[in-house]
Amino acid sequence: MRNTLQKVWQLFTAAEQRKALGMLMLALLMALAETLGVLSIMPFLSVLARPGVIQETPWLHELYTQLDLAQPRSFIMALGLASIVLVIASSAFKTITQHLLNRFVHLLRHSISSRLMTRYLAQPYEFFISRNSAELSKTILAEVDLVMANLIQPLSQVIVQGIVVLAMLALVFAYNPFTALAIVLVVGTLYGLIYLLVRRHLRHIGTEMVEANRQRYQTCNEALQGIRDIKITRAEAAYLQQYQHASRTQARHMAASETLSQTPLYLVEATGYTGLILIALALLLKSDDVAHVLPALGLYGFAAYRMLPAAQIMYRGFARLNFASATLDSLHRDMSLPLPAAAPATQPAIVPRREIRLQGIRYAYPSTPDRPVLDAFDLTIPVNTSIGIKGPSGAGKSTVMDILLGLLGPQAGTLSVDGKTITAHSLPAWQAAIGYVPQHIYIADASVAANIAFGIPRDKIDMRAVERAARAAQIHDFVTRELPQGYDTPVGDRGIRLSGGQRQRIGIARALYRDPPVLLMDEATSALDGATEAAVNEAIRRLSGRKTIVVIAHRAASLLACDELFNI
Numbered sequence: 245m246r247n248t249l250q251k252v253w254q255l256f257t258a259a260e261q262r263k264a265l266g267m268l269m270l271a272l273l274m275a276l277a278e279t280l281g282v283l284s285i286m287p288f289l290s291v292l293a294r295p296g297v298i299q300e301t302p303w304l305h306e307l308y309t310q311l312d313l314a315q316p317r318s319f320i321m322a323l324g325l326a327s328i329v330l331v332i333a334s335s336a337f338k339t340i341t342q343h344l345l346n347r348f349v350h351l352l353r354h355s356i357s358s359r360l361m362t363r364y365l366a367q368p369y370e371f372f373i374s375r376n377s378a379e380l381s382k383t384i385l386a387e388v389d390l391v392m393a394n395l396i397q398p399l400s401q402v403i404v405q406g407i408v409v410l411a412m413l414a415l416v417f418a419y420n421p422f423t424a425l426a427i428v429l430v431v432g433t434l435y436g437l438i439y440l441l442v443r444r445h446l447r448h449i450g451t452e453m454v455e456a457n458r459q460r461y462q463t464c465n466e467a468l469q470g471i472r473d474i475k476i477t478r479a480e481a482a483y484l485q486q487y488q489h490a491s492r493t494q495a496r497h498m499a500a501s502e503t504l505s506q507t508p509l510y511l512v513e514a515t516g517y518t519g520l521i522l523i524a525l526a527l528l529l530k531s532d533d534v535a536h537v538l539p540a541l542g543l544y545g546f547a548a549y550r551m552l553p554a555a556q557i558m559y560r561g562f563a564r565l566n567f568a569s570a571t572l573d574s575l576h577r578d579m580s581l582p583l584p585a586a587a588p589a590t591q592p593a594i595v596p597r598r599e600i601r602l603q604g605i606r607y608a609y610p611s612t613p614d615r616p617v618l619d620a621f622d623l624t625i626p627v628n629t630s631i632g633i634k635g636p637s638g639a640g641k642s643t644v645m646d647i648l649l650g651l652l653g654p655q656a657g658t659l660s661v662d663g664k665t666i667t668a669h670s671l672p673a674w675q676a677a678i679g680y681v682p683q684h685i686y687i688a689d690a691s692v693a694a695n696i697a698f699g700i701p702r703d704k705i706d707m708r709a710v711e712r713a714a715r716a717a718q719i720h721d722f723v724t725r726e727l728p729q730g731y732d733t734p735v736g737d738r739g740i741r742l743s744g745g746q747r748q749r750i751g752i753a754r755a756l757y758r759d760p761p762v763l764l765m766d767e768a769t770s771a772l773d774g775a776t777e778a779a780v781n782e783a784i785r786r787l788s789g790r791k792t793i794v795v796i797a798h799r800a801a802s803l804l805a806c807d808e809l810f811n812i
């Protein structure tokens with residue numbers, strides 16, 4: 245439990261921690277207002293039952309004389325009215341506090357998920373090749389919500405209602421310690437026993453639910469992304485079954501958690517009612533005077549009316565804490581991912597003047613640390629030349645490119661430009677000098693122009709640069725002649741409305757948009773027909789001499805224009 249609280253506390257920023265303490269103060273005030281409201285019923289009921297009480301109780305007598313009312317009846321009305329005003333004011337205050345609390349909790353969801361997204365995006369590329377992307381989106385979107393709904397909200401309720409329960413108990417205790425102890429004993433034992441019984445089960449189903457949720461996201465993602473293959477191989481049923489299995493497990497566990505957290509209410513309500521009748525009878529046995537019994541009964545009744553729902557909310561909060569602790573663990577783990585020191589935002593691009601060099605590179609992927617793809621690898625690329633890299637499939641050509649791009653950090657060796665080693669600090673400036681065409685081009689569901697000027701806000705897109713890049717990539721004619729809205733035509737989810745070759749040419753145009761001094765192309769023309777490939781190659785050849793170009797290609801034709809060939 246302490247562990248859970250600590251983890252939740254660590255999810256907050258310093259400002260949020262301060263705000264949480266402010267909320268606690270508000271909750272204390274709320275409990276005070278509530279107590280006053282409950283307390284106000286006593287004088288009213290006392291005087292109502294026996295107006296003689298006014299003369300017997302000094303403070304009531306004092307108040308009565310001060311108010312200078314004509315008769316006790318008016319005094320009773322005044323007391324009743326005062327009690328009503330107090331209860332209404334306390335309810336209004338409660339509503340405001342509750343709203344502030346809800347606001348705090350929901351803004352916390354926004355804050356935690358944004359910080360998580362920031363943390364993920366700041367991780368090195370290697371982090372993403374070892375984690376499933378569906379799992380990451382699930383953590384940002386679903387787990388933060390789950391932690392909010394099942395942990396932080398209940399926790400805030402536990403604290404607020406806990407204070408209310410304590411205040412009510414203090415009130416009853418001040419009136420009659422014996423009854424207060426009896427209440428604590430009965431209600432505490434009831435809830436305590438049920439809590440102990442269900443705690444372990446809740447933790448267990450909570451853990452299973454995290455796994456089921458992960459499977460749901462992953463299956464959904466895979467099914468929708470691989471829809472072509474799924475349709476062709478008729479794998480719909482298998483995916484559906486996988487999804488349904490996870491989804492049903494999640495639904496069952498959610499239902500069980502709900503029920504287990506609601507169950508004691510009815511039991512405790514019945515016990516509370518029985519207790520109230522017993523107290524009334526006991527009081528009546530002690531004194532025959534209803535005037536004595538009524539105020540006490542009023543106090544107990546009202547205190548119970550406020551305390552039991554609060555106790556139930558507290559119990560539900562505790563129950564949910566157990567259910568959500570596995571989710572909290574996974575969220576907490578990712579929120580503790582290291583944030584690399586931010587590189588200066590705008591450094592001028594590192595434009596090579598002499599050469600780009602890979603020296604003594606050793607690289608093994610995280611999943612196979614003992615089997616390096618590259619070992620003692622050297623490559624020197626003179627500036628403004630074009631180099632073709634060839635070699636059998638799986639030889640490590642794309643890995644070399646990822647190292648040149650600074651996406652993968654080698655375990656040994658250096659990447660240097662004009663003798664200067666590229667470090668984490670200078671990496672953004674180096675990447676600013678590179679145009680890159682990957683093997684698989686990612687096309688966003690946006691316009692052609694937005695896809696060419698990738699990552700640039702719409703109003704900042706330089707349409708002249710877009711057109712220049714599109715011409716060089718041999719896609720300008722297609723865009724202007726065949727697309728209904730030209731460069732503004734939306735290309736659909738992952739460029740579904742484009743052919744493979746068109747997507748590839750958009751990728752090439754994207755790499756050329758910033759007119760970078762270095763161009764890295766990984767199988768960039770593999771999806772083009774002979775004539776288009778020749779035209780693209782010709783355009784790129786015209787760039788050589790002005791740019792440093794590295795090309796990976798299987799087809800000899802794609803490498804013909806290169807100044808030098810390198811075998812891996």
Ligand SMILES: Nc1ncnc2c1ncn2[C@@H]1O[C@H](COP(=O)(O)OP(=O)(O)OP(=O)(O)O)[C@@H](O)[C@H]1O
Pocket residue numbers: 373609610611612617635636637638639640641642643644
């Ligand atoms: N994320 C990864 N985790 C583990 N191993 C990987 C990963 N990516 C690639 N590899 C392995 O590294 C080796 C080199 O892969 P790479 O993609 O660099 O080859 P390539 O020469 O570009 O191949 P191709 O011509 O088929 O594209 C392969 O044996 C591959 O299995």
